[in-house]
């Protein structure tokens with residue numbers, strides 16, 4: 001018997017792609033052509049990649065973490081390699097919100113024609129609020145992604161994302177002024193990430209993104225000193241995928257908010273795994289730095305890689321939600337946990 005799933009026709013011999021697959025997902029009222037979102041800090045303001053490929057193929061991207069004042073970032077060296085990953089301590093280098101609004105966004109309009117995700121950070125609750133306020137009224141922005149999880153700055157960033165009361169306060173302050181959906185970006189550097197997720201939900205968050213980087217360090221055997229000038233930095237890349245999946249899964253089963261899942265995603269299979277764990281859309285970070293075409297390749301494989309598309313199409317076939325999940329071995333392994341899907 002043949003089963004038709006989106007662009008696939010599946011029979012006992014397997015699935016054949018018959019039509020262009022539909023990889024679109026809905027992220028808080030905006031339809032993305034596909035769930036792939038280059039993660040903040042690994043895609044600049046888009047111009048760094050625009051000459052390599054047409055970045056309009058992306059679902060969207062999250063621009064570099066923006067603060068109220070311009071920031072030069074941390075002293076160098078601020079990058080260290082690790083097996084299957086990297087450590088960074090860039091320290092939120094950015095030109096400041098006014099330059100982002102008045103220079104980066106108008107420039108971006110010339111080459112990126114989709115709503116972009118505005119990633120903002122701060123060192124005090126009112127700084128977060130002011131930064132978001134200054135970005136209100138910009139048609140190009142589709143969502144605010146509020147970073148309460150940066151491990152590379154002192155007295156801000158992660159300090160807000162490791163304390164539920166502070167996480168709720170920042171969420172409430174930003175929600176008061178934001179004219180677009182607010183997605184709170186969570187830190188993995190906590191004992192129980194679901195506590196922070198619940199606090200953000202209580203504060204009125206529209207969505208969550210997770211995970212930011214894990215605090216890590218490396219030591220240079222010749223100098224016997226930390227490789228990174230800042231001593232510690234944020235560990236990311238494919239090595240952290242299992243941790244990220246676990247946290248997305250935990251948060252998905254705790255709160256009722258759409259999730260952008262990220263952390264270690266570097267292939268179309270990883271995207272599917274993230275979505276099986278509960279993500280509505282998926283961020284790709286360090287992979288863009290090791291291969292600038294990584295996001296493009298992932299999207300290309302979703303559209304043409306037949307084996308993966310079989311699973312992916314089954315996931316996205318909105319008319320077939322029960323079968324979609326019972327078919328998945330990953331979900332079967334979780335027993336009675338019921339998975340929902342953002343429609």
Ligand SMILES: Cc1cc2nc3c(=O)[nH]c(=O)nc-3n(C[C@H](O)[C@H](O)[C@H](O)COP(=O)(O)O)c2cc1C
Nearest residue numbers: 039040041065088147211212236237263264285286
């Ligand atoms: C070099 C670098 C800079 C980053 N800068 C930011 C940032 O400005 N704001 C933010 O929210 N996350 C930032 N991140 C975190 C990523 O967006 C992402 O959450 C994290 O790296 C996990 O994904 P990955 O394993 O795919 O890299 C940065 C990551 C890297 C590697």
